[in-house]
Amino acid sequence: MLAEMKGINEECGVFGIWGHEKAAELTYYGLHSMQHRGQEGAGVVASDGKQLKAHKGLGLVNDVFKQADFSEISGASAVGHVRYSTQGGKVFENVQPLVFKSQTEGMALAHNGNIMNAKYLRGELEGQGSILQTSSDTEVLAHLIKRTGLGINETSITEAINKITGAYAFVILTEDKMYAALDPSGIRPLSIGRLGDAYVVASETCAFDQIGATFEREVLPGELVTISDEGIASTRFAMRGRRKMCAMEYVYLSRPDSDVNEVNVHASRKRMGKELAKESPAEADMVIGVPDSSISAAIGYAEASGLPYEMGIIKNRYVGRTFIQPSQELREQGVKLKLAPVRGIVTGKRIVMIDDSIVRGTTSKRIVRMLKKAGAAEVHVRIASPLIQHPCYYGIDMSTHDELIAANHSIDEISEIIGANSVAYLSETGLETAIVKDKTIHQGICMACMTGNYPVKENSDQEAVYRG
Known part of the structure; x- marks a missing residue:
C-alpha cells in the first residue's frame, strides 16, 4: 500500500530556449546539468516555426540522446525535461515534454511540481468527454487550455492555470511562442537567462552556466512569461505574496553552484x-x-x-x-x-x-x-x-x-x-536564518514537510488557498 501511496508526486527539471539555431543541442546540455533532478526519463521537443519535433525516452540524458540525430529535431526554439516520477510509474507515455497536436496548432508541455487537485480535474475533464492518454497530472493542464476554446495564448493559459491547485513551474512551447509560469507561492524554482539574443528558462541557474548563458531574473510567483520573436512579455495571473520557495531545494535538491x-x-x-x-x-x-x-x-x-x-x-x-x-x-x-x-x-x-x-x-x-x-x-x-x-x-x-x-x-x-x-x-x-538572512521581505521558504504549515491547501471547492 505504501508503494502505491507514494506514487503521487514528482521532482523534475525543466528547460527552454528561444531564438537560437542550436536550440535542441543546447537543451540537451541544459538537461545534462540538471540530471540530478530526475533520472528516469528525459526529452527534448523543438520547433522550427512550423511543427514540433520530439526526441525522448526512459533513462539518463546521455542514454536517451546517445543515438539522437539532432538534425531531426532542428529549430530555433526547444523545451526539455528530466523526470523523476512516481505518478503513473516509469512508462514512456509519461516522459515529458508531453506533446499535443490539433488541426490548427500544437504545444509541448514540461512541468516541475505537483497538481494537487489533478484527480478532481481529471474526473471533471473525463465527464466532459476528454480522453487522457497518460497518467501524468501534467496532461490535465493541456486539456484545460484547449477546453477554453481560445487557442493557445496568454488568455487560455491563464484561465487554465487558475483552475489548478499546487506547486508548479510550467514551460510550454508552441510553433511560434514559448510560455513559462510559476505558481502563486513560488514554491518551485524557475529562472530566466540570456544567451546572446536568445532567451533561456530553467529550473536551476547551473543550466545557464552549462551553456554560457547569463542570469537575468527569476520568474515571479503568479507570473506568466511569454517569449516570442517580438521579445519577452509578462502577465500576472495571481496576486503575489511573500514567496515560499521549497526549503529542500537548498537542503538537498539543487546543485551547489545554482x-x-x-x-x-x-x-x-x-x-x-x-x-x-x-x-x-x-x-x-x-x-x-x-x-x-x-x-x-x-x-x-x-x-x-x-x-x-x-x-x-x-x-x-x-x-x-x-x-x-x-x-x-x-x-x-x-x-x-x-x-x-x-x-x-x-x-x-x-x-x-x-x-x-x-x-x-x-x-x-x-x-x-x-x-x-x-x-x-x-x-x-x-x-x-x-x-x-x-x-x-x-x-x-x-x-x-x-x-x-x-x-x-x-x-x-x-x-x-x-x-x-x-x-x-x-x-x-x-x-530560515541560513537561507533568507539579510534578504528582502518578499523572500521566504516553504518548510511544510518540517512544520506542517502548508502554504497552499485545497478548500472544499477544489480551489487553491494561498497563504501568505
Whole structure:
C-alpha cells in the first residue's frame, strides 16, 4: 500500500530556449546539468516555426540522446525535461515534454511540481468527454487550455492555470511562442537567462552556466512569461505574496553552484552547517560530510566548531542518488554501491557526520554502520535541516507519514535505530536564518514537510488557498 501511496508526486527539471539555431543541442546540455533532478526519463521537443519535433525516452540524458540525430529535431526554439516520477510509474507515455497536436496548432508541455487537485480535474475533464492518454497530472493542464476554446495564448493559459491547485513551474512551447509560469507561492524554482539574443528558462541557474548563458531574473510567483520573436512579455495571473520557495531545494535538491531565488545554494548550506555547530556541538576529533549535498554544510560546521574537516566518505560518481530511486529496495542497494569509508581517516576517531536530512532513515543507518565497521570510535550524526515529520504535496517523494522516520520516532529513538552515538537536527529558525538572512521581505521558504504549515491547501471547492 505504501508503494502505491507514494506514487503521487514528482521532482523534475525543466528547460527552454528561444531564438537560437542550436536550440535542441543546447537543451540537451541544459538537461545534462540538471540530471540530478530526475533520472528516469528525459526529452527534448523543438520547433522550427512550423511543427514540433520530439526526441525522448526512459533513462539518463546521455542514454536517451546517445543515438539522437539532432538534425531531426532542428529549430530555433526547444523545451526539455528530466523526470523523476512516481505518478503513473516509469512508462514512456509519461516522459515529458508531453506533446499535443490539433488541426490548427500544437504545444509541448514540461512541468516541475505537483497538481494537487489533478484527480478532481481529471474526473471533471473525463465527464466532459476528454480522453487522457497518460497518467501524468501534467496532461490535465493541456486539456484545460484547449477546453477554453481560445487557442493557445496568454488568455487560455491563464484561465487554465487558475483552475489548478499546487506547486508548479510550467514551460510550454508552441510553433511560434514559448510560455513559462510559476505558481502563486513560488514554491518551485524557475529562472530566466540570456544567451546572446536568445532567451533561456530553467529550473536551476547551473543550466545557464552549462551553456554560457547569463542570469537575468527569476520568474515571479503568479507570473506568466511569454517569449516570442517580438521579445519577452509578462502577465500576472495571481496576486503575489511573500514567496515560499521549497526549503529542500537548498537542503538537498539543487546543485551547489545554482542560485535559487537569488540565494547561492552552496553558501546557504555552509551557513546551515555553521548554525548547526552553534546549536548542537559535539566532542569529536573531526567533521565529515555525506557526499555530495552535505559537504557544504560539513565545511560550515567544521569552521564554526574549530574541528578539522576530513574526507571520511568517498562517493562512486557512477551511481545515482538514492533518495530519488523509484523503490526502497533500489535505495538500499544504491547506498552499498554509492559510498565507501576512508578507513585510514576514520579508524579510531570520534566523528561528527553531517548529513542534509533524514527522510526514511535507511541511508543514515547504513552509513553509520559502514563507518563503525571501518573502525570509527563514535559517530555523532548532525542533520543540517529540521526534522521531516510531514508529507510533501508539492512535488517531492515524501508523501505519507508512515514512511517518515521523524514522524514516528523521537530523536533518541532515531539515534538508536540508525546506530549513532547521538543525533541532533538544525532548528527551523536556524534553517530560515541560513537561507533568507539579510534578504528582502518578499523572500521566504516553504518548510511544510518540517512544520506542517502548508502554504497552499485545497478548500472544499477544489480551489487553491494561498497563504501568505
